[in-house]
């Protein structure tokens with residue numbers, strides 16, 4: 292008993308000490324950077340811009356969300372954060388606010404799209420160090436190695452790597468892959484056909500992910516996962532389970548920085564196992580590429596570009612295979628599931644969409660991306676479901692170094708150094724001040740808007756974020772989502788048998804959505 296009390300007391304003392312250390316470190320960073328900034332002539336990044344002490348005094352403090360530390364902690368773990376951000380913005384009538392979290396942590400939130408340029412644009416803030424939690428460990432190594440999405444914009448080779456991989460994601464390269472898209476889409480449609488014959492309801496988010504992992508495997512790496520083949524899909528299903536687990540853990544770590552060290556907790560051990568599983572599959576994918584004779588390699592595949600890119604080490608190539616594998620299926624898979632849900636729940640929009648699809652002539656069984664460009668209502672539907680349930684609803688996470696001035700609704704605020712800022716996409720995407728009826732699924736808005744309104748819509752509707760750290764694969768995602776939605780709704784209708792339970796863990800998921808595919812006559 293005495294030992295237990297002593298242990299607990301020691302733990303509490305350590306936590307208090309740590310909290311004090313973090314507080315001092317932050318203060319030091321904030322002070323140091325204002326001195327450093329003065330020396331950095333011509334610095335363009337927002338948080339290294341010098342703000343004089345006099346100017347700082349004129350800036351307003353960002354308001355704190357009126358919840359306790361524990362309530363804030365629970366809210367950030369609730370899987371409903373983006374909706375809470377939306378709610379707090381309305382309740383506090385402020386697009387900038389912060390949550391006080393345990394251990395002197397604060398999560399700043401900015402729901403004002405007019406601040407995006409200052410926060411994430413070319414002169415904006417850098418990525419948060421927490422992104423590192425996604426990263427892979429080398430065999431036997433204790434430190435993680437960065438992947439494209441987790442690299443800082445400056446000083447971590449991000450620019451050279453992005454430049455080297457970009458041609459693989461250019462429209463002209465991606466459009467040459469139409470036969471691959473159609474082949475993979477064929478296996479998805481066949482699985483849905485079988486379910487329709489048996490009158491089965493399918494778990495749409497899970498099926499969407501199986502389909503998109505097959506797609507990214509084939510398109511980017513010439514690697515077959517066979518996710519719909521019951522005899523060969525063990526690896527695909529293990530990866531899908533693993534990424535779900537990794538996302539949950541990374542999100543938990545956002546509010547509890549000790550989480551990765553809590554190895555007595557079986558979930559944390561499982562998280563490390565999942566990371567290792569991904570690493571091993573990435574190694575296998577790369578080995579398959581290396582085993583292919585050079586003259587037989589597909590020079591348009593992403594893996595070909597990865598192979599030739601200027602990575603400082605070979606292991607970093609595996610890290611980007613991993614990055615593109617997880618980012619390349621989770622986002623598109625859930626987007627497709629959300630699309631099926633919204634269109635199936637809005638019969639009036641579905642009818643209009645199917646009339647347009649029926650009237651269109653496609654050269655092959657499935658449409659090409661170019662053919663879909665001619666269908667205005669269809670394209671409005673895709674934008675609308677990506678708007679109302681953006682899969683990256685929490686946006687991204689950035690970090691202040693020396694503090695930053697942010698102007699929202701004409702008021703200048705000061706965000707101190709050493710903190711993280713969310714810029715969630717969901718609140719502006721559904722903001723009534725912009726959209727009028729932002730929470731309503733109404734594809735017509737995209738077709739009926741005046742020129743001026745449309746300009747505003749397109750400025751705010753940035754599901755792939757804004758340059759320079761916007762999604763490298765946005766054309767691929769657009770092709771995949773559009774081609775799939777057109778093929779599915781031309782052939783099927785879907786009866787929603789179980790409503791989704793929306794949930795965030797890095798991405799926004801229509802968890803539990805069940806639909807029954809019904810072949811159209």
Ligand code: HEM
Nearest residue numbers: 440618619622623626683687754755756760762763764768
């Ligand atoms: C509907 C589908 C998709 C959406 C909505 C989406 C959205 C986003 C967003 C918002 C970011 C910025 C994240 C941040 O600032 O932290 C991002 C970055 C990124 N995405 Fe996507 N994405 C999608 C599909 C894909 C696909 C298919 C791939 C890969 C094949 C991919 C790979 C990446 C990568 C590598 C980055 C990091 C880019 C960089 O930092 O330079 N994404 N995506």
